[in-house]
Amino acid sequence: MKRYLRQWLAFAKHLLAAHKGRPVALLVLLGLSVLNLSSEWPNDIARPAFLGTLDAAVPDTFKSARQLLFDQYQRRFPRIPSSEPVTIVAIDEDTLARMGQWPWPRNRLANLIDAIAAQHPLAIGLGIYMPEPDQTSPDKVAGNLPKTAAALAAGLRALPSHEALLARSLRAAPTILGAVGFENAAFTTSTGLRTVPISVHGPNPLQWVQRFSHVLASLPELQAAAHGQAMLSAPVEGGVIRRLPMVFGLGDKLVPSLPLEMLRLATGSSAIDVFADGAGVQGVGVADVTVPTQADGDIWLHFASIQATRNRYVSARDILAGKVDPERIRDKLVLVGLTGAGLADMRTTALGELVPGIEIQAQAMETVFEGRFLRRPVWLKWAESSFILVFGLLIIWYVPRTGSRRLAVFMRAVPKASAVLGIVLNLLLLSLSFLVFVRLGLLVDATSIFIVLSAVMSCFFSTNLLHADEKARPAATPTSAQGQGADAERAPAMAQAGPL
Structure with missing residues (x-):
């Protein structure tokens, strides 16, 4: 076993030392570049079949590292709200204590x-779905009364149902009901949702957007009364919400997100526009507002800290008691959601904060309202890949050159110089990426560049260590030989002297 291990080590040393490490470095550059591109393959180019097998066999290190870096962008530079277009009416602990359980x-x-x-x-958006009838409605209570209370039951049935009362309120106000998508059927799910028309400009985007086959929505009577329906679903990646779809697919139909539907209702528009081309969804529009999206119809959320947005919350108890300043509601986009302990759908943002799910929708609305979008366009991925290849090839060509009188001499003289140089260059790149994020809102994937180019530099670092080791060995060999020669010369003399 040790012999085979020594043989493999000898082969590895030979491979690293061959042609000054250039072949190995080139192989590393090309292989990691393919893996990096595979993690964000463009929609307008056919994806090679072997990449699917490769993705299954190799952990998606690039995607995970990329997401962590993008989180760091926001944690260092969170969005500072410049306006307060959204108010959240919270069904909180105080409300439940006064008004009763949910x-x-x-x-x-x-x-x-x-x-x-x-x-x-x-507009009023309800982050609540009501798929079943209210069992406290007068007609439901009447059905549970004994026969001896027939007169009371008849009186209860003469009263309007609670669904009818809620439908009347929904119809009288600019309301939107929320729904959530499901991959499979459940007891209370359906396959349809009453939504406004979506006008598509370009190819059908259903092939790119997040799709569901079923939806958990409110009763048809309530859907018919509200002025809009919208999806509340938000994709979770590694336990964190970073993006929010603007449009979804429900079966063979496009349906809007809550922020987009709220904007439509607030502007009095009758339809939503979706703009697409061969590369995917390019944007969505309502009235004169256009929201740039990723190819799958998502937007990257630039989060503000929950500490900076607490002022948007008002208690439902205070609303019912008439204790809220009307300016907190007038001409605002109002969301109604659960925030009470054990009721709220808590989510983790890119800032590492745990917030109610309705806060995610509010953050997206603020992003659209302020027009401060984070973007990662397709061309940026190509620019990063091109930079990696060009800079990587320059490293492979220049670093091992024997005729170089500056960098290459320094690299050979100091075995750790390649590591130091790589760290310095990548720190400069990281600083530039943060600057681009702050100034332009672009999400530059500096981690992939760091991983690939560091791996290329490490090939020459290993080669330099091997060269240093080889230089050290000949120096020890003559000393050992001289010692053996001296012993040989002393042996005849000692033989002639005889025993003491």
């Missing part, structure tokens, strides 16, 4: 919507 009877929710609508908001 779920509420639908007539109580209708009262909350009426109280919000009285302050004239631009």
Whole structure:
């Protein structure tokens, strides 16, 4: 076993030393470049079949590292809100303590919507879905009464149902109901959602956007009364929400996200525009507002700290009691969501903060309203890949040159110089990437550049270590030979002297 290990080590040393390490460095450069490009393969180019097998066999190191870097961009430079277009009416602990446990009877929710609508908001989005009838509705209670209470049951059935009361409130106010997508059917899911038309400019984007076969939505009676329906689903990557789709696929139909539908209702538009080409979705539009998206219809969320957005929360209890300043609601985009302990759908943002799910929707609305988008266009990936290849080839060509009187001499004289040089160059690149993020909102993947070019530089670092080791060995050999010659000369003399 040791012999085979020595043979493999000898082969590896020979391979690294061959042609001053250039073949190995070139192989590393090309291999890692393919892996990097595979993690973000463009839609407009057919993906080679072997990349699927490669992705399954090799952990997606580039994607994970890229996401961590993009999180660091935001943690160092979080968005500072410049306006407050969104107000969140929170069904919080205080509200539940006063008004009773959740779920509420639908007539109580209708009262909350009426109280919000009285302050004239631009739109009201409910981050709540109601797929089943209210069991506290008068007709449902009547059905559970004994036969001896027939007169009481008849009186209850004469009253409007809680769904009817809520539908009346939804119809009277600029309301939007939320829904969430499912991959498979469940007891309360359906396959349809009442949404406004979406006008597609270009190829059908269903092939690129996130798609669901089923949806958990409110009752058809409530959907018909509301002025819009929208999806609340947000993709989670490694336990963190970084992006939010602007449009989804539900079966063979395009449906909008809550931020997009809120914007449509607030502007009085009758439809939503989706712009696509051969590379995927390029943007979505409502009225005169166009939102640039990624190829899959997502936007990168530039998060503001929850500490900077706490002022947008008002308690539903205070709304019902009439204690909220009307300016907190008037001409605002109002979201109604659960924030009480054990009820809120808590999510982790790129800032590492745990926030209610309704906060994610509010952050997206602010991003659209302020027009401060984070972008990672397709051309940026090609620019990064080109930089890696060009700079990597320059390293492979220049570093091992024997005729160089500057950098290459320094690299050969100091075995660790390649590592030091690589770290310095990558720190400069990282600083430049942060600057581009702050100034232009572009997400530059400096980690992939760092990983690939560092791996290339490490090939020459290993080669230099081998050369240093080889130079050290001949120096020890003559000394040993001289010692053996001296012993040989002393042996005849000692033989002639005889025993002492």
